[in-house]
Amino acid sequence: MDYDFKSIESKWQARWAANKTFRVVEDPAKPKFYVLDMFPYPSGAGLHVGHPLGYIASDIFSRYKRLKGFNVLHPMGYDAFGLPAEQYAIQTGQHPEVTTEKNVARYREQLDRIGFSYDWDREVRTCDPAFYKWTQWAFLQMFDSWYDPSLDKARPISELVAKFETTGYEDVTPAQWKAASEKEKSDILMRYRIAYQGETSVNWCEGLGTVLANDEVKDGLSVRGGYPVEQKKMTQWQLRVSAYAGRLLDSLEKLDWSDSLKEMQRNWIGRSEGTEMVFNTLCDGRELPVTIFTTRADTIFGVTFMVLAPESDLVEALTAADHKAEVAEYLKYVKKKTERERIAETKTVTGVFSGSYGINPVTGEKVPIWISEYVLAGYGTGAIMAVPAHDSRDYAFAKKFNLPIVPVIEGADVSEQSVDAKEGVMCNSGFLNGMSVKQAIEAAKDYVEAKGIGRRKTNYRLRDAIFSRQRYWGEPFPICYKDGIPTPLPLSALPLRLPEIDSFKPSPDGEPPLARAKDWTWDGCPLEKSTMPGFAGSSAYYLRYMDPHNDSALVSREADEYWRNVDLYIGGTEHATGHLIYSRFWNKFLFDLGYVCEDEPFKKLINQGMIQGRSNFVYRIVGTNKFVSLGLKDQYETTEIHVDINIVRNDRLDLEAFRAWRPEFADAEFVLENGEYICGWAVEKMSKSMFNVVNPDVICDTYGADTLRLYEMFLGPLEQSKPWDTKGIDGVSRFLKKFWRLYTDRDGFAVTDEKATPAELKVLHRLIGKEQEDIENFSFNTTISAFMIAVNELSALDCRKREILEPLCVLLAPFAPHIAEELWEQLGHTESITNASFPTFNAAYTVEDSVTYPVQFNGKMRFTVDLPKSAASAEVEAAVRGMEQTAKWVGDQQIVKVVVVPGRIINIVVK
């Protein structure tokens, strides 16, 4: 009876769907386990073989955990708002919803063929109003909250209002608050709300007609589309992510994430401990205190000038009358540069003197104030004290503009470059002289605080997230403008649905597409016209899966307390500084307000590696239509041409198929070696343009889903990037056929009820132990190797015993669920193998009797062994190559005790 994967796989996929085999409900009697994949954006191109890698891994783990008795939540959905569908809509006029729907259907079809154990009853789509109701709800919660630094958590804004009314808070007194107009009160509160509207320098992308978040921009170009991005001051909705910077950083500690990912987040958050110091300044005789931020308070005696960011609000006040013209010109120059040019020209030093001076608060010295683009307005205070001797950027600036350079560390040679290292002994520094740099940093901080000229300050590089997008295909803001004041809609108004519009382009006067909607108002007031960014919907989707149909809460308390947070999250590393930061922020916010019970969303996170394509090349002799085989190409001048991998097998080109591939190759001629055309190859990104895309559907057709699943895992460690090479798939395909043959013979199913032998039990239990250990460590490739060995051994033993084959079937089920289900049914089970139990490991079956032999050390780092006559001496001697580590070898005739397990060195202990 042959292994007919096609009928088996379609049979079981249909049955799983019909029986809702993977439906999961909260069950307090069982321990929970939440396994989550990063949900995909359903793009038009469909899945290639690299996409399901993480899904397969999480599916194996889910199925394994179920066998281990856990109640496993393993959902899937779609991150369905986004730019590609909208761009497509602009070009074709087709509604993004239609495109999205079509792509989702295609994704679902492809996913279903691979046999995933998702509970599809819990599917979510971010573009579904029933879903984005809760995205909008969360936004309103953030609008209605502020970050209380004394409690270090978010609190209702009403508490802040109460403070204003009674005791005052920061620079607002009760009298001022009471006197303030509605508009003024709104403006004051905007400075505190978690979701707030404010003017900020944004990444404006003309090509897309919208602003972008920092993680949506790379090298001055938009990540989607690759259009240039410029800096622009605009009023935008923002999320006060920066308030959470400290907590986001500190709780990284307790997460089970890879070091590299945590490090990326640490860098992105960028904590730096320093000092804020006030320099008094003089400009045309006026005095103005200016606060600067430095991490090197110890170098205060080396300050020779100050620098302001061109965008800083201080520039105007600190530009002397006789320098207005130069400064204005410089500002104009800076403004017209795009972000991209600024990055490209990071080596060129520019700047202008403001005509004003600062007073060093420690030395009383007067230093010039400059304006330069190397100081950023958005970080610290937008103003710095410059110490050219010990900061390379200040040094470059001082050299360019001939400013003095004063070293304050003994022996520092600053004739060629600055000495940035935080080591050495201070000099030229008054009370700091003689201290090490590390001591001096602390001493200077203490001094500054004691004298009241500054204070310790921790700065973060993490900026608030810009939350407005001038696009159509996103969540509308539940905000209207009552007399120009941003006013939240009542919760009963949610979801605020996207309006129908006739074109998806920006409006003719440059407003977002929503401006085209008829009657986009609420209660007579105009509604907000921008929409939320892509990360809005993906920030809390994992919570929604816990309780996806709840219409009265994002997630009920019961569901949240049962599922708590994600135990295992699998996805790509490209979300390190976007989604994974925003989600953590979002979750902490909901935690502060008591809506969820865990303050971190994802306990363990694994980044699956990329599967790269393996491209093939042919070599065309320049100026001809002749192609030369790889080994002979050096004899000609050739151009390398990508060739479709579907017409190449084992790097041998199918000549006929090549001629048929494209009209221009129809009369191609070949220079062959040994009668064959050998193609060159390279590992590259899998993409259509390189003709190296492998479609999982094709693999499912030719080899089956179980083979695909096994092969993707067998390829190598999950977290590593590795090339796909279809020819290796035959190995796992053969394995499954052999596995099938263990249970069947020519006539059909053939399993006996005989008692298993110790040898057979040993094979089984070694595998159980190995699989258990490997799966917990996400080392799926080694499990599969162990499986291959076990199956080969059982074949050799001709073992057809139920006592062995039944547990063996369960062991395979997480990896190759279809074949396992089929055989499980053949074994007489009526329930799905999903409900079986993982076999119990019994180490006793795997251990051999150990024998003790005396051994002598002969002085040549080699051992001879005295053996009883009964022992197979060659075997034992071959086995004894190791030595117990702690043994100290003195002399050359020492007797040791050797414990030998045949074929394996176990241990050698000094007697």
Next chain:
RNA sequence: GCCCUGAUGGCGGAAUUGGUAGACGCGCUGGACUCAAAAUCCAGUGGCCUUUAAAGCCGUGCGGGUUCGAUUCCCGCUUGGGGCACCA
């Protein structure tokens, strides 16, 4: 420039974390079964020396070190991949 990560046969990758390097799979070579092919099965397969075999030597990016013993630990490099980059 800074921070993470890797580097092992023709290829993907193993190695109980200091103890027989190259498991498992692909590919390749030879053989069996076939009229033939496919499928399947068996054997071999790191390099060098050798007619063969035995034995030996060399081998985990490079150079040192620790150790009876290093792919594994330490120091110094080379190099692939990823991230950050005027963050004071």
